[in-house]
Amino acid sequence: DAMVIQNPRYQVTQFGKPVTLSCSQTLNHNVMYWYQQKSSQAPKLLFHYYDKDFNNEADTPDNFQSRRPNTSFCFLDIRSPGLGDAAMYLCATSKWGGNTEAFFGQGTRLTVV
Amino acid sequence: DQQVKQNSPSLSVQEGRISILNCDYTNSMFDYFLWYKKYPAEGPTFLISISSIKDKNEDGRFTVFLNKSAKHLSLHIVPSQPGDSAVYFCAASAGTGNQFYFGTGTSLTVIP
Numbered sequence: 113d114a115m116v117i118q119n120p121r122y123q124v125t126q127f128g129k130p131v132t133l134s135c136s137q138t139l140n141h142n143v144m145y146w147y148q149q150k151s152s153q154a155p156k157l158l159f160h161y162y163d164k165d166f167n168n169e170a171d172t173p174d175n176f177q178s179r180r181p182n183t184s185f186c187f188l189d190i191r192s193p194g195l196g197d198a199a200m201y202l203c204a205t206s207k208w209g210g211n212t213e214a215f216f217g218q219g220t221r222l223t224v225v
Numbered sequence: 226d227q228q229v230k231q232n233s234p235s236l237s238v239q240e241g242r243i244s245i246l247n248c249d250y251t252n253s254m255f256d257y258f259l260w261y262k263k264y265p266a267e268g269p270t271f272l273i274s275i276s277s278i279k280d281k282n283e284d285g286r287f288t289v290f291l292n293k294s295a296k297h298l299s300l301h302i303v304p305s306q307p308g309d310s311a312v313y314f315c316a317a318s319a320g321t322g323n324q325f326y327f328g329t330g331t332s333l334t335v336i337p
Contacts, residue, residue, distance in 0.1 A: 118268075143323055152234075154227070154314070154327040155269070162323055169324075202268050204325075210318030211257045211276070214325055216268035 115139070118203050118217035125193050125224055133188040133220045135203030143209050144186040146178060147202040149219075155202055161186060162209060190222075198224045228252045229317050231328035239336050244302040246331050248315030251296065255317040259325070260289060260300045263312045272313075273300070305335045 116137045125131040135144065143162050147155040159168045161180045175197070177189040190197055200221050204214040230249045238244045248258075256277035261269035275282040275289045275298070282289050288301045302309055315328040 116268075145325070147327075152329065154229070154329045157324055157326075160323055167323070204268075206323070206325075209323035210325065211320045213259055213271045213274055214316075215271060216261075219266075219268045221266070 116203055116205055116215050116217035118201075118220050120220060121218060122221045123223070125190075125222065127195065127224055128192045131190050131193055131222070133190075133201050133203075133222070135186045135188075135217055136184050137186075137205045138184070139205055139207070139215065140183065141205035141207045141215075142183075143206040143214075144180060145202075145204040145206070145214065146176075146186070146188050147204065149200045149202055158188070193222070193224045195224050198222055226251075227329070228255075229315055229326045229328040231315055231331050233331050234329070235332040235334070237334045237336060238305045240307055241304045244300075244305045244309065244333055244335070246300040246302075246313050246315075246333065248298050248300075248328055249296060250298075250317050250326075252317070252319065252326075253296070254319040255326075256320045257318045258289070258291060258298050259316045259318075260287075261314040261316060261327075262309075263314060263330070269314055302333075305333075307335045307337050309333060310335050 145160040146158045149155040180186045203217045206214040259274040260272045263269045312330040
């Protein structure tokens with residue numbers, strides 16, 4: 113089945129130790145998104161790619177970086193995780209962007225110790 | 226500033242009755258609206274969407290109503306089933322952009 117897959121589902125990292133979360137899609141969608149969601153809050157967009165064009169939200173900390181080496185894969189790099197970065201990280205894809213639905217992966221729950 | 230608001234954090238409904246979840250938005254540029262359902266420890270699942278050129282869209286037990294003048298939309302679930310118990314997120318986008326803006330969610334509990 114075509115889908116959005118995130119790995120790993122659960123990630124524990126040490127304070128300050130770089131960590132990478134991955135997302136892959138078989139939908140052949142043009143747009144890939146990374147959202148951060150903390151408990152009882154709305155998912156917060158960190159950045160998105162439209163094909164190879166990277167779009168960073170103005171309030172996304174520099175600590176967060178992303179790579180999209182090809183259509184299918186997108187990575188979220190957290191260079192120096194702090195305790196405040198513990199959250200659910202959601203990857204989503206959309207065929208054409210804002211006027212077509214977005215499909216989400218299962219999410220990666222990041223714990224910082 | 227939260228551009229999409231879901232003011233009811235939780236809702237309880239008896240099985241078989243109607244569930245009505247509400248959402249308000251502030252940005253008049255939003256022209257596409259979506260509802261997502263989320264179970265614990267999973268990603269949101271797309272439920273239903275509506276374009277601003279419509280005021281109603283129906284899919285099985287789910288109907289979304291859009292009131293553009295009030296900047297308000299609602300999701301009706303009829304009849305409600307225990308399996309509908311989840312957190313429901315409202316989202317919106319403006320056709321000129323790629324971003325989706327989400328509300329904080331409403332936790333629906335359907336009581337058997």
